[in-house]
Amino acid sequence: AAHHRFRALDCEAVKHYVAARPALQQRVGPADSVESWTVKEVGDGNINFVFILEGPGGALCVKQALPYVRCVGESWPLTQDRVRIESEVLAEEAAVCPQHVPAVYLYDSDMSLIAMRYLAPPFLILRRGLIAGAMYPRLAEHLAAFLASTLFHTSLIKLDATAFRAKIAKYTNDEMCRLTEQVIFTEPYVKADNNKWTSPQLDADVAELQSDVAAKLAISQLKDLFISRPQALLHGDLHTGSMMVTDAETVVIDPEFAFYGPMAFDVGKILANLLLAFFAADGHEAASGQSRQAQRDWLLGCIRDTWNGFSASFRALWTEHAGAGDLYPAAFAGAAAPGGTELLAAAQAAFMDHLFHETAQFMGAFVIRRLVGIAHVADMDSIADADVRAACERRALRFGRSLLVHGARGPLHSIEALTEAAAAARD
């Protein structure tokens, strides 16, 4: 169905759009206040437009997808079906962890837009907070809860096979997955026009990566998992720029890349972005002269506590729902199943061991793509001195390569070993 009823909104048009829909309009202010509303476009992502409307009654966030990539323009077309995915996934997430997703008020498929709760300041994109040196005492706890609940409840451990297959089909997200395949799993390892890095400082490092057969083999095996290991409904873009935080709350936005894929993709992506913040902290310290030691310690602790909290929560959900899904059905693992308790313990241990290995490998892939590929992170880019930045990036790149190639089947065999090695990599 062509989007013949679609039109791109600007600040003025979005105001009329909201004013014409009573349920939305009420959230911003009474009908006679519309002229006084302020509207600003705040989209700092690369892909979509985000409008904030404020009026005497409150505020509202409207996100609209155009049929192309915002930062490139019409020459890079992109399916607007991504908004359907985003709205449906926000609903799936809200069903299991409402405290970590924005409430959605409207999804308009013709207009490819979502109206949702405005996360007003002090809510801030996590990446920006980290760059500023902030620490969030409850972040690990929130990330662990978000990961465990969204991944567990959409997995075959919880669902029957028919429901599971239906969800895989529903969340097929070909064009968005193609983007990921290109920019994460392919381009950084070959000469590609999109690639960029701190040059000439890292030229030799990049050349080494691009002739590294072990790295190319490992990234290809991860690409294989990405495309053909539908294990749970993933967020698909779970970096520190996809969550807004305060000291007390963590809200995950922007699941337009969602699809059924390997759990380690989501877990590894957020941990990798925290690791990038850790490696960037030296650069901010150098620039500001202010110690980032406390933040570095907190970041590594956050990585450790997120994994451990996720692992514990996931296993607790599994035990609570033992026998629910078709992977370990009631006759195998239900409360009354002979040997069920022993089986459950063995299955959980094997599952988590394997998942940690894959998570470590994906972490490596995400670190590398942010240093060499098309999309970098502001954590590093905001380090003005290129030599200082390159030194941070080189440490991250080497650590990422080790994660990618060896995963947890080497010295980084546990989250404690991994975070200790990251601390040591600074010396």
Add this chain to the structure above:
Amino acid sequence: AAHHRFRALDCEAVKHYVAARPALQQRVGPADSVESWTVKEVGDGNINFVFILEGPGGALCVKQALPYVRCVGESWPLTQDRVRIESEVLAEEAAVCPQHVPAVYLYDSDMSLIAMRYLAPPFLILRRGLIAGAMYPRLAEHLAAFLASTLFHTSLIKLDATAFRAKIAKYTNDEMCRLTEQVIFTEPYVKADNNKWTSPQLDADVAELQSDVAAKLAISQLKDLFISRPQALLHGDLHTGSMMVTDAETVVIDPEFAFYGPMAFDVGKILANLLLAFFAADGHEAASGQSRQAQRDWLLGCIRDTWNGFSASFRALWTEHAGAGDLYPAAFAGAAAPGGTELLAAAQAAFMDHLFHETAQFMGAFVIRRLVGIAHVADMDSIADADVRAACERRALRFGRSLLVHGARGPLHSIEALTEAAAAARD
């Protein structure tokens, strides 16, 4: 779409059906010969009806699916969409190895039927030939070719990710997969009404299996692969009852269970059925007094040569099409890619090593389900003496358990070690 134009055929009705369609009718005989045609229903499978029509002009095979399982009746409904799958998969297979699939003349979706080449005697269902003591000198070569071409050409090594995802969706085969999940991956390991085994001889063996935590863990991990590892378009039911053979030819029929799954499922299923024939041969020898040593040697050689031939052919196709698909794209593994040759060799070695391990595990699962689950094999069932049969079955069951739990990560580390251990298991 309800099948309101569907009606179940019998021998008389199938004759009129064919006679009314000139393209089909011509294959059996001229219009004025219809009264002289003979029709017989030969379906010896559990699920569908198969009619053979013969007349002065030749012969034709018509397979029709009713909306339930044939051997159970209307109380076990089953989707007729399985005929669409069968016809489309026969076409996919014919595109890459026409010599190993029956030519299809018509697919009638309203009537849930396929008209195809009649494989006249001396073509015989392979399982029947094996029970009779036959050996097929070219079988391994043909199985290797069928497996390599069907699995390679539908994989992400050959296809781009968009085409691959479209095929996964097209071949979603929920109801048929549910059957497999139930009878292969669940029931044999728990008390289930459908289960049967040679009793009381194997009662203790079955009780041991059903309290074997390691076996339950392994079968669950294979079930996970079955449901959520779409790696290639599988035949899905590739046992020795799904192929008709002569000394010179091998034709694979009956892909109604086809879906996107792990390659090791197809490879392991045919190898396991050859292994069951091997373990059954002792029973036939005891009953007939005629040595089956030559057949046993040939069967183990066939298992070995099928794996080795498959592995070599699959790698040859991969090298020939290097850079074709999205898993190892041209920039990674194409002829001009820096380091491409080295990467290809490393990728192929890792891939085959892993595939052999999974294949060995699936072999174990298939052996076990044929001894303990709902569907046994005539190879064993045709051994009249229950003690002799139970002795054969016990050897197979123990060997199967070892395969399931350890795969190739133990003493059965290569196809040579596996076949030698099978030979030794008879002593």
